Amino acid sequence: MLRRILVASALLTSLAVLPTVSVAGPFAAWGPEIGFSSGPNQVVVGGHLQLVDVAPQLDFLPGLDLGFGDNQTLVSLNGDFHYRIKTKSQWEPYVGGGIGVHFESFDNPGPGEDDSKTVAGGHFIGGAEVENKSGRLFFAEIKLGFSDSPDFKAMVGWRFKRK
Numbered sequence: 001m002l003r004r005i006l007v008a009s010a011l012l013t014s015l016a017v018l019p020t021v022s023v024a025g026p027f028a029a030w031g032p033e034i035g036f037s038s039g040p041n042q043v044v045v046g047g048h049l050q051l052v053d054v055a056p057q058l059d060f061l062p063g064l065d066l067g068f069g070d071n072q073t074l075v076s077l078n079g080d081f082h083y084r085i086k087t088k089s090q091w092e093p094y095v096g097g098g099i100g101v102h103f104e105s106f107d108n109p110g111p112g113e114d115d116s117k118t119v120a121g122g123h124f125i126g127g128a129e130v131e132n133k134s135g136r137l138f139f140a141e142i143k144l145g146f147s148d149s150p151d152f153k154a155m156v157g158w159r160f161k162r163k
Contacts (some may be wrong), residue, residue, distance in 0.1 A: 026162070028052040029137065033063075033157030037150040042067035042074060050159055057084045061098075067150070074150070075103040080125060094141075096125040100149050121149030129159070136160055 029050040035045050048063030059082045067074035080098030087093065100123065105116045127141025137159035145151050 029159040029161050031137075031157050031159040033065075033139075033155045035153060035157075036069075037067055037074075037153040038143070039151030040067065040070040040072055040074065042069035042072075042150075043136035044068075044153060044155065046076075046155075048080075048157075048159075050055040054081070057086070058082070059084065060096075069108045071109075073105045073107075075105075076149075077101045079143075080123075082125065082127075091128045091130045094125070098123055098125060098143075102148060119148035121145055121147035122148050123153070 027049040029052075031048060031050075033044075033046050033048065035044050036042065043128055044067045046065035048061045051060040051062075054060045061078075061080045061082060062079065063078045065074075065076040065078065067076070071127050078098050078100040080096060082094040082096040085093045085095070100121055102119050102121065103116070104119065106114055109112050123143040123145040125141055125143050127139055129137045129139035131137050138156070139153075139159065140156045143150075143153040143155070145153065
């Protein structure tokens with residue numbers, strides 16, 4: 001059942017972002033990310049693609065996160081937009097927002113059956129990235145969730161440029 005929900009949600013997310021992807025062209029970077037969340041309290045790992053210049057200084061970053069802890073597992077499909085703020089430093093800050101579809105699986109104590117549900121929510125994003133000597137981008141960001149998204153998420157990660 002969970003497999004069917006995951007496939008259906010991935011297809012719906014793909015259809016929802018198809019107009020954006022067709023304007024942006026092929027992805028410019030990809031990368032892993034790691035961090036933690038609060039509400040639920042979890043360790044989070046994931047990955048993303050980066051489609052640059054959907055509009056001037058606006059990037060689209062679809063991603064997948066997997067959270068562990070707090071007696072539950074959370075799989076999130078995210079569609080984030082980052083607006084890059086030009087500065088004269090090496091660090092390039094960004095702000096943005098996004099939506100997520102979250103597949104929650106709860107570990108119930110005792111002999112009872114485990115439970116699961118699918119919810120959706122959004123988040124506001126603030127972060128910054130910097131290019132290192134090897135040409136990879138390192139980033140750190142914070143997401144503040146609303147509706148049924150995690151309340152707070154702090155992530156760091158890397159973006160490897162497509163060759």
